[in-house]
Amino acid sequence: MSEALADNMEDGGSSAAGQPVQAGASRKTEAKRRRHLPKAARRLQLINSTVDSIARRGFSDTTLSHVAKSAGLSQGIVNLHFDNKETLFVETLKHLRDEFRNGWLKRLQEADGDPVLEIRALAGVFFDRRIGSKRKLAGWFAFVGEAKSRPIYRQICEAYDTEYFDAMVNACQGLIDQGGYEGFTAKEAAGALEAMLEGLWLSMHLAPTEMDRDKAKSVRDVFLKQFFSKHF
Amino acid sequence: MSEALADNMEDGGSSAAGQPVQAGASRKTEAKRRRHLPKAARRLQLINSTVDSIARRGFSDTTLSHVAKSAGLSQGIVNLHFDNKETLFVETLKHLRDEFRNGWLKRLQEADGDPVLEIRALAGVFFDRRIGSKRKLAGWFAFVGEAKSRPIYRQICEAYDTEYFDAMVNACQGLIDQGGYEGFTAKEAAGALEAMLEGLWLSMHLAPTEMDRDKAKSVRDVFLKQFFSKHF
């Protein structure tokens, strides 16, 4: 794995090629190479390898061999745990989606109903190193690229996107209700904000040297100040 | 196929399979299937077919057979006009890129130095039906999805992206210089605006029913009003 892609491995990139990660190799049962693993753990490992491969080689050059090798396992392993390649991709997307949702949901709960904190929470997920790591951005945009021709990918995220947007609208409405804002509705503000956040991710994905996380954050801050000057 | 024609087709794309477009079908010899075409025209036709195919089947399921068939031509036609599949993709991306640049450049010239008009010009290209048609958006995001693993795609657009951003910064600076704006630099405003426009394209691509062109325009307007209240 290239350094650039590995930089956010706190989010659990899969094992290096050849040898699976052995965090606690001192435990007896892991003295030998661990060949048997609970089904769920194996599946997660393969999903992570898939994200790796997509980040490194792109969607169209990701083969099941690559995924297996990157997990340090053998040829047929994927078909043992997933019905087929498409299923692996679907599960991978669902994994990214769930991580994203868990990310903002947890923060949102901590906001405890305060609209300012809620907006910070909802926007903040885009700047979470674990969720917006380079390899995961690559994963996201790989799926975006295929979404047009594979409706299933859109369907997988549809309800979750709506849920996120609704939360954003709600938070904006909370600010507006506190008075002093004119000229835009909560939906419009939320639409602009979400679009901008996604656009920042796109820039971070395409031109990481031009748009790093800090620069993106300052752009976000400017935006919030312009829209909600009384609160930010 | 004339460029104007293809651009207005809004996802209609290149000729239908089986019968190539025959603009001047009145000529005698066209009773039989027309086989010869100027080299440049044939290449453009194939590029359009490529965008079609990418939009319809995605990057990874676009085969040279599909491209050829969608152009109503034979198997080997692509390799006759392009070195290989990758070259076809590269030329396709360059085509999209050039169209995009021509789009805003022409509008920018008409702005004649007026910053307000310049910003309208630069933002407007995202709402041009010919440039931001569904099939072309699909094309753009297909390349985005592969950009991480194929640096050539990024390189192709790099300088052009910079050029666009610089123009945007310049226009924002023009407004700021006219006074009355505080709290953000031209770069920050331009960064926010461009990110939001790209985010709107993303929404239009992924959820066209949720985000249509008109809704996107109103979001843009809200943004401009919030940032440059004295001019919009």
Place this chain on the structure above:
Amino acid sequence: MSEALADNMEDGGSSAAGQPVQAGASRKTEAKRRRHLPKAARRLQLINSTVDSIARRGFSDTTLSHVAKSAGLSQGIVNLHFDNKETLFVETLKHLRDEFRNGWLKRLQEADGDPVLEIRALAGVFFDRRIGSKRKLAGWFAFVGEAKSRPIYRQICEAYDTEYFDAMVNACQGLIDQGGYEGFTAKEAAGALEAMLEGLWLSMHLAPTEMDRDKAKSVRDVFLKQFFSKHF
């Protein structure tokens, strides 16, 4: 397939299409088609099929499909065991080369230093049914035909050719040292003899009805008698 078996087949070549050779077909599990084979055995089988195909269809009409089919295996089998077609050819040539060398080396050792027996050994390999079978001659000359444009083929045999020639010179020198020969050096005799032997192979390859193995042997004998009249 055992090597000895294959060598004795005199143009019979590898297994017939449809059913691979099953030496130990009595085992239970062989009721179904045997699919797994040790890697080395599979490679040898494919090499033999390659010689077959070259003999039957020539170098330029030998396709991987033919090789696979002639081995009773599937399309992709060759690429599973060899990097590519060229590698298969290279390994095939090396196989022929090694067989040839093993042929004369073994005989030479049995000669036990006696120059007369050594010359018989070195010449004799050309008349070995296993090494100079019709299909293998076809293989040899197929590679000869491509040698000019694919230097690798020459390189593969270069050192081995030199080794053979040196052994021949050495044997001739042995005879000359025993006295009574004038008018030629050991190198010249060896050069003439080797050239003639190769020429005989050429005739056996091109005109097997005119030049069969027995006729070739008698020509060889005449040659030896004329050059080394005191010993033959």
Place this chain on the structure above:
Amino acid sequence: MSEALADNMEDGGSSAAGQPVQAGASRKTEAKRRRHLPKAARRLQLINSTVDSIARRGFSDTTLSHVAKSAGLSQGIVNLHFDNKETLFVETLKHLRDEFRNGWLKRLQEADGDPVLEIRALAGVFFDRRIGSKRKLAGWFAFVGEAKSRPIYRQICEAYDTEYFDAMVNACQGLIDQGGYEGFTAKEAAGALEAMLEGLWLSMHLAPTEMDRDKAKSVRDVFLKQFFSKHF
């Protein structure tokens, strides 16, 4: 054309790529690039280009495009002058064959019935720079390599080979009739001699650094001296 292959161009290698040979370019009608040529001349030019290509790229990598380009002509030119690729090859082989036959026939006539001169004539053709040039040797052995699978190639040379061998036998018989030789028949001597000459060609083809024309000649001389000591 590589230098090594060009060194014997006195035998009329075809034009260099890009520009056809223009021996008498001063003639009016050749001021412009000569596009029209008598059929026979064009055919010969293409045959020569074919030998070139076979020498340079081998039989299996010789395409009609290469032949055409090497003649400085366009794609479809070969099919205009030959029924198909196979016909071109057949005609090329016939050309080599005819040149070879003309070579020894002419020399033989000059021998005027003297067996010694006849043998010199028959053997000498193998050392003629025009007939045994490197590129033509490459051509010969390319056809040898395909001969097994394309009987037509053998048929083309069959009668001519017999004719040559008969002449050789006849010359040997002439010497034997003059007395003093025992231990071999004319057929055996001729068989040995022809085989050796062909073997020398093979060595000159495969290992030109080891076996050059002069070395080959001296081997031939040794052979003649051993077999026909009273005449050579």
Place this chain on the structure above:
DNA sequence: AATGAATGAGGGTTCATTCAT
């Protein structure tokens, strides 16, 4: 549960051949 040899469909590419110009 895991392996990895084997399969076979389908991809990109080449090239002999055709044909309108």
Place this chain on the structure above:
DNA sequence: CATGAATGAACCCTCATTCAT
């Protein structure tokens, strides 16, 4: 006579999937 764009069959190779071990 000559050109070169176009065709389409067939090649090599990849890879998702199967299956005996």
